[in-house]
Amino acid sequence: MEYFLELSSSGLVRGSIYALIALGYTMVYGIIQLINFAHGEIYMIGAFVALIVSGVLTIYGFSGVSILILAGLIAVIYAAAYGYTLEKIAYRPLRNAPRLSPLISAIGMSLFLQNYVLLAQTPDFLRFPALIPDFEFMEPIAHIMGSPELVILVTSAVSRVGLTVLIKYTRIGKAMRATQQDMTMARLVGVNVDNVISMTFIIGSVLAAIGGVLVGSYIGQINFYIGFMAGVKAFTAAVLGGIGNIPGAVLGALVLGLTEAYAAGYISSAYEDVFAFGVLVLILILRPSGLLGKAVKQKV
Amino acid sequence: MVDNIKRSLLVSIWFVFLTFPLMVVKVNTLKNIVEWRWINMLWVAIGAFVLSIVWRWAMERRQLKNKKAEQGEEESVLPGFGQRLLEDPKIFKPVLIALALVTLVFPLVVDIYQTNIMVLALIFVVLGLGLNVTVGLAGLLDLGYVAFFAVGAYTYGVLNSFFGFGFWISLPLGGLMGALFGIVLGFPILRLRGDYLAIVTLGFGSIAKIVIENWEEVFNGAKGIANIPRPGFFGAEMSIHTATTYTYYLMILMVLFAIFITNRLKDSRIGRAWMALREDEIACVAMGVDMARTKLGAYAFGAFWAGLAGVIFASRNTYINPNSFTFMESALVLSIVVMGGMGSIIGVIVAALVLILMPEYLRAFAEYRMLMFGAVMVLMMIFRPEGLIANVRRKYAGRKVVTEDANARG
Numbered sequence: 001m002e003y004f005l006e007l008s009s010s011g012l013v014r015g016s017i018y019a020l021i022a023l024g025y026t027m028v029y030g031i032i033q034l035i036n037f038a039h040g041e042i043y044m045i046g047a048f049v050a051l052i053v054s055g056v057l058t059i060y061g062f063s064g065v066s067i068l069i070l071a072g073l074i075a076v077i078y079a080a081a082y083g084y085t086l087e088k089i090a091y092r093p094l095r096n097a098p099r100l101s102p103l104i105s106a107i108g109m110s111l112f113l114q115n116y117v118l119l120a121q122t123p124d125f126l127r128f129p130a131l132i133p134d135f136e137f138m139e140p141i142a143h144i145m146g147s148p149e150l151v152i153l154v155t156s157a158v159s160r161v162g163l164t165v166l167i168k169y170t171r172i173g174k175a176m177r178a179t180q181q182d183m184t185m186a187r188l189v190g191v192n193v194d195n196v197i198s199m200t201f202i203i204g205s206v207l208a209a210i211g212g213v214l215v216g217s218y219i220g221q222i223n224f225y226i227g228f229m230a231g232v233k234a235f236t237a238a239v240l241g242g243i244g245n246i247p248g249a250v251l252g253a254l255v256l257g258l259t260e261a262y263a264a265g266y267i268s269s270a271y272e273d274v275f276a277f278g279v280l281v282l283i284l285i286l287r288p289s290g291l292l293g294k295a296v297k298q299k300v
Numbered sequence: 301m302v303d304n305i306k307r308s309l310l311v312s313i314w315f316v317f318l319t320f321p322l323m324v325v326k327v328n329t330l331k332n333i334v335e336w337r338w339i340n341m342l343w344v345a346i347g348a349f350v351l352s353i354v355w356r357w358a359m360e361r362r363q364l365k366n367k368k369a370e371q372g373e374e375e376s377v378l379p380g381f382g383q384r385l386l387e388d389p390k391i392f393k394p395v396l397i398a399l400a401l402v403t404l405v406f407p408l409v410v411d412i413y414q415t416n417i418m419v420l421a422l423i424f425v426v427l428g429l430g431l432n433v434t435v436g437l438a439g440l441l442d443l444g445y446v447a448f449f450a451v452g453a454y455t456y457g458v459l460n461s462f463f464g465f466g467f468w469i470s471l472p473l474g475g476l477m478g479a480l481f482g483i484v485l486g487f488p489i490l491r492l493r494g495d496y497l498a499i500v501t502l503g504f505g506s507i508a509k510i511v512i513e514n515w516e517e518v519f520n521g522a523k524g525i526a527n528i529p530r531p532g533f534f535g536a537e538m539s540i541h542t543a544t545t546y547t548y549y550l551m552i553l554m555v556l557f558a559i560f561i562t563n564r565l566k567d568s569r570i571g572r573a574w575m576a577l578r579e580d581e582i583a584c585v586a587m588g589v590d591m592a593r594t595k596l597g598a599y600a601f602g603a604f605w606a607g608l609a610g611v612i613f614a615s616r617n618t619y620i621n622p623n624s625f626t627f628m629e630s631a632l633v634l635s636i637v638v639m640g641g642m643g644s645i646i647g648v649i650v651a652a653l654v655l656i657l658m659p660e661y662l663r664a665f666a667e668y669r670m671l672m673f674g675a676v677m678v679l680m681m682i683f684r685p686e687g688l689i690a691n692v693r694r695k696y697a698g699r700k701v702v703t704e705d706a707n708a709r710g
Contacts, residue, residue: 018529020487045322046412048322051327055327056325056327058332058515059334072583078321081317082318085314089678090678090682093359094681094682097685099680102681104638104681105682107635108674108675110629111674111677112671115674116322120322121322122326232499232506232627235499235500240302270514271514274480274507274511277506280499280500284488288492288496289496
């Protein structure tokens, strides 16, 4: 039983991270039907910026929580800037192009950003400082769920609630929903669609960067390639839940995280990815539009 | 002009800000040292300034071109060089003869290293032609194409190491295995639409690699399979040099074969069904095309070529391990198809040669080649989305009927 709880906790942690990245995928997809392949790279850049900032701050004598907050904040700002620039350079000129063009452009951008970080920094793994403090009240159950896990779960949940509030109750959220439903119509009633799309990329990047900082601190090392697998997994999660659907992305991410954790714990850690994709294929066969996705009727 | 410079300055400042932490600062978390590389900041500033001017100029030209196309002036534009090359027999024939001559004497004048690279490039030509059927003609986005390549390579590797099968028996078996996997994997995803398809195929690609890596008994895991024989010629003993040359000619034959088959197929019944499926699935099915059979056909056919190419790849390297079959290879083949111009056979060949040979001969820039590769992919999509050599749809000369309706729809 204890083993099961342990696996569940680690699955939930994974799922929460995937959810943070998957939200960016699903939001962008919902609005411009683009698989933003470079999204995983934004997450990686977020982690790198946090690492660099925390390294500099440590040397200049800061410590503890202040580093976590400052590094996290700067990472988030930079990720947002990268997301914004990415959309402007690689996707905006292709707004009306055939479906495959932006996807190829995204794959190109992903390669570019990976190699940019590789050349500017290092191909090796870098040690990421453990920024998340240890709470005393978590001691008794630390073998099941420690402080870092708790922080990840809470941060991820808070971010998700924040996103929901933003989308449901603010002006920009309303504009985003309108653009998602019908871009032409939204434009006609005075929504600045370009700004809405930029904003979507910025919000998605912010969430991804939060994920990047948390993972870096949790796992303890990062390199330029971490974005790829995380991106693929998060995208899988988004599809699993029904792409374009925000609660679906979270649900899909948690299902995926738990599946991986159980598969790794009970069967073999070498095959956890096989199970992750296996679940995806299985669910897509049974429900071709994902767990929460609506079956879209095609009109002729 | 002043305005232009002002805007470029702003862009330059933005990129200096953007690249600051990654380009300028370098921390060593073990020794707690920070290295400040201010010179990089200067390079970024200058680079961003110049590039932004070039970018704006290129964008203006692109807009002009699009506007012209919208006004229907494209008819008057001279056909591009690529098209003229294909259509004008006066140019076409001598070029073809010259090309054939170069191809024939190539391995005799250059050294074994060059021939070997050329063989690799030709393998990617075949892969490109295969994926061209799935993606270019049938419009089924496949991000895990490398899985079928791996199936072919490991078919030969395993059959050889366990049962001592030779190259010539394994070649068709590899192709068939590829096609079989294409059908098996195609079945569950028949109903999926574009992007769902993309991620599932990507998943299949990763699964193939993981299974190969972890199934030690059959595939020898991450260590890979070594001592795979090169293609034989009626049991004749061959030095490495002759064997490479021989593989080269074999590859040329195979490329010609692939060109012939795919070209013929394009205008066949199933080829038209593929293209119709790509354009509009619902209309296509409504016209009585069997969707399942057509889609599976496209998968199987594309995978067949990947299987063949895999067998040759294994025999060329004489050694295979899972690391040759990553997502990068899938992305590379996909870029070959897209950059060549979707559905265009000549385009695929040119793109494959450029993309494989360019990095090999630009070893000096080896560090930057993936960076440039990524940038080229983005730029190609923005400034030349139709690919290097656009696919020319075969037109049937018939009565030209222009109705009001067609005009209104534009």
